[in-house]
Amino acid sequence: MKLLILMLMLFSITNAQEIDSLLNEYETDSELSNKTKDESAGNLIVYTRDDLERMQAESLQDVLKSLRLFAYTENRMGQPDILNQDPMIYYSSSIRVYLDETELLTAMTGSGLILFGNMELDFIDHIEVYQGFPSFDFGIEPATVVIRLYSKTAEHDEGGRVKATLATNGKNKQNVYYTNIEDGVSYFIYANRTDDIKDTYEHQGQTLRRDTKTNRFYGSVGVENHTFNFHVMKSDGDAFMGAYIGNIPENTFKKNMFVNLSTSSKFMDDTLALNFSYIKTKNKVSYAYDAGKAPYFLPGTTSYLQEQEESSFTASLKKEWKLDTHTVSVGTQYRYKDFDMDNIEINSLVIPTNQAYDREDIYSLFIQDLISLNENNLVTLSVMDQEYIRNNNMKNQNTLQLRLGYIYTNREWVSKTFISSQQFATEPYMAMQNPDLEEQTYTSILQEVSYQTSQTLSKVILGYGINDKMIVDDGSGVRNSDITSALHLIIAEFTLHFSQKDKLELQANYWSFESPLEGGDDTEHHSYVARMLNSVSDFDIFNELVVHQGYSNTDTGYDYSAGVKYQVNKDFHINIKGENIFDTGLEADYMNQVIPYSSSNDSVYVPVTERRFTLGMEYLF
Amino acid sequence: MIKLLLILFLITTTWASDDKKASSIFNLIAKNITEKSSPNVYLHKGNSSLEKYPGNLNITTECAKADLVILSTTKDIPKECLEKILFGTRYSHLKNKDVVGSFFWQKGRPNILFYKQRLEEHKIKLDSSFDRYIEN
Numbered sequence: 111m112k113l114l115i116l117m118l119m120l121f122s123i124t125n126a127q128e129i130d131s132l133l134n135e136y137e138t139d140s141e142l143s144n145k146t147k148d149e150s151a152g153n154l155i156v157y158t159r160d161d162l163e164r165m166q167a168e169s170l171q172d173v174l175k176s177l178r179l180f181a182y183t184e185n186r187m188g189q190p191d192i193l194n195q196d197p198m199i200y201y202s203s204s205i206r207v208y209l210d211e212t213e214l215l216t217a218m219t220g221s222g223l224i225l226f227g228n229m230e231l232d233f234i235d236h237i238e239v240y241q242g243f244p245s246f247d248f249g250i251e252p253a254t255v256v257i258r259l260y261s262k263t264a265e266h267d268e269g270g271r272v273k274a275t276l277a278t279n280g281k282n283k284q285n286v287y288y289t290n291i292e293d294g295v296s297y298f299i300y301a302n303r304t305d306d307i308k309d310t311y312e313h314q315g316q317t318l319r320r321d322t323k324t325n326r327f328y329g330s331v332g333v334e335n336h337t338f339n340f341h342v343m344k345s346d347g348d349a350f351m352g353a354y355i356g357n358i359p360e361n362t363f364k365k366n367m368f369v370n371l372s373t374s375s376k377f378m379d380d381t382l383a384l385n386f387s388y389i390k391t392k393n394k395v396s397y398a399y400d401a402g403k404a405p406y407f408l409p410g411t412t413s414y415l416q417e418q419e420e421s422s423f424t425a426s427l428k429k430e431w432k433l434d435t436h437t438v439s440v441g442t443q444y445r446y447k448d449f450d451m452d453n454i455e456i457n458s459l460v461i462p463t464n465q466a467y468d469r470e471d472i473y474s475l476f477i478q479d480l481i482s483l484n485e486n487n488l489v490t491l492s493v494m495d496q497e498y499i500r501n502n503n504m505k506n507q508n509t510l511q512l513r514l515g516y517i518y519t520n521r522e523w524v525s526k527t528f529i530s531s532q533q534f535a536t537e538p539y540m541a542m543q544n545p546d547l548e549e550q551t552y553t554s555i556l557q558e559v560s561y562q563t564s565q566t567l568s569k570v571i572l573g574y575g576i577n578d579k580m581i582v583d584d585g586s587g588v589r590n591s592d593i594t595s596a597l598h599l600i601i602a603e604f605t606l607h608f609s610q611k612d613k614l615e616l617q618a619n620y621w622s623f624e625s626p627l628e629g630g631d632d633t634e635h636h637s638y639v640a641r642m643l644n645s646v647s648d649f650d651i652f653n654e655l656v657v658h659q660g661y662s663n664t665d666t667g668y669d670y671s672a673g674v675k676y677q678v679n680k681d682f683h684i685n686i687k688g689e690n691i692f693d694t695g696l697e698a699d700y701m702n703q704v705i706p707y708s709s710s711n712d713s714v715y716v717p718v719t720e721r722r723f724t725l726g727m728e729y730l731f
Numbered sequence: 732m733i734k735l736l737l738i739l740f741l742i743t744t745t746w747a748s749d750d751k752k753a754s755s756i757f758n759l760i761a762k763n764i765t766e767k768s769s770p771n772v773y774l775h776k777g778n779s780s781l782e783k784y785p786g787n788l789n790i791t792t793e794c795a796k797a798d799l800v801i802l803s804t805t806k807d808i809p810k811e812c813l814e815k816i817l818f819g820t821r822y823s824h825l826k827n828k829d830v831v832g833s834f835f836w837q838k839g840r841p842n843i844l845f846y847k848q849r850l851e852e853h854k855i856k857l858d859s860s861f862d863r864y865i866e867n
Contacts, residue, residue: 129759129843129860136752136841159839235839266836268821290823680837680844680866730837 134610143236146260150490150517152244153558153571157237164643164650166673166687171228173237175719176639176656178601178619183698183718188320188350190227203537204254210261211374212339212387213249217420217447220537225366232273232285233300233328235262242556243530246476246494247428250443252511252532264289264296275726280307296332313714316358322347341370351700352397356406358702359397367392381430393418417453437480445472449538466545467504473497490515498535509533509549526558540581543588551578571601580626591626598622611645635660650675658696667696669719685726693721753780756834758787763857764816765798773797773812776804816853
């Protein structure tokens, strides 16, 4: 009898393991990121749906703050800018952000990061980040980093969800989505409202604020191989210190409106892709200054208002052929951008401006060949060229990019080598300030080696690059630097899956960058990340420590965040998360008086991620 | 060989593996519901995983011969199927009280859910490995 009971128990345990482990394996194999990621396209970081859920990643900032090599920060106007804080120069223009097949673009800056760098992630399934001058077939213009966001799908999220979060400083967010497939038509609709309330900072007799309210609607409809997307975002809030140095405004305001219509279609067994996208953006910024406390370059100003309108249209066509050992891709793309930033009022008087140009047409062509030398070796060759045609006799530009990659793989080892030389055209925002700016050239070599076992993944990346004619602002204006700046980077990563639902990730990153400014300080930036994701019964537990040392010459930041998510039942989930729990995370140093430099007391130090505890609830229906 | 590289480095396609895993799960569920090692299964409006990889299931085109009906939709279910055990593939299929359980995606994760009362009505006794997937 005892033997029989023992056998029954063993049978029961085996079956339980079988169905549980089958479900877990099915979930891992079916991750949408497995179907979209492209390992040959660059040095890839994937945040799967499971990662984002268990990390409780509420916004893109939560992901970017631990991104290797960079540190998420915001400029003086409270706008996301990974590489820089000076709003006169937007260095993040080479960081391209995509939502599904559509580039989230702002025509002036060239990158959507400025508007979407801290976008909420409640409608996003997974994220892929391609670093190291990624493949050209992503988009019309070159990039140093490509961030691809993929929205949720009816296949994996059928039904609806309402979610609300409330944080200790008052930040609150509410959103709802519904998705379904009926008669071969899939649709996804999503609406969100975020009231991002942040601490205020007293400086030189003024109160600095950076609150933002954002409303978003996103909808997509898919029929067979065609998808139509509609995306509207409206935000308004404070502009923190404002763009201008010298004195701090008594009050600031900024407002953005973004509308995007896009379609993507695939034909001929998915080897031909045709995408269209139209974007309209309106931006408004205003500052009020106390009498006698005008900004340095605008003496006598008590009120400043600027409105901008931008639009862009992009059409791209890509065809892929598989010919014996070659996979050849050819793409042609066209984009027009127009922009109007003429509407400036100072002290309520319209100021006549002379906008150098207001339209840019970009024609782009790329060809890429992936050559399978044998079972283990792959070579990729890519060439891309753009012609930038501008109106009003503005100087046109032609830019060329070359990329050579070699990839070796076997069951355990993967080696990726990428050599690239890329020219970047001057974005309108910079060209307006100096029409004579020339193309910047980035040349780099990156070597990645990874070793995988059943439970571990170890990775080392080494990189060296030189940047020519970088755009700098030395106080006398925006210009190309005469200095060739060298960049060195070393990355080491280790991931341990100590069970199917428990993993530990460790990262150590170092990069040094020679200043493109004469006599400027070189940067040596170290960052370290330790992240642990655990699941116990119906609880998902998240712990993360992000350390930044040497970034922008600020003190070392130790940002410890942790969270727990509890599945009360299939339909109801609650979560609590603490960010920068010990309030020791990275701070950004904002200076008011840059010219003439006054004193060290002029700096205001602001946490990039404020200490905050968030309670969230979501209900599925 | 070339295919191996393309799978690794081009757009990585794992549909085949997905379908095989999904089929294994359907097989285990069908075996438990019907208590047969090779049950007859009718697929209402198709099922890509089971059509490609039926495993031990006998896919029948006649509902009358089926031990189990797996639904892609709850619309237009043939009359002769309504007397059979119905199993869903979406959470919303459980709104139909004739559906005993469902294997579906929710919140980016695959789920299995049975309702106890419905199992009892059909005198279905699942083995204890499914206990955590049964709700009252």
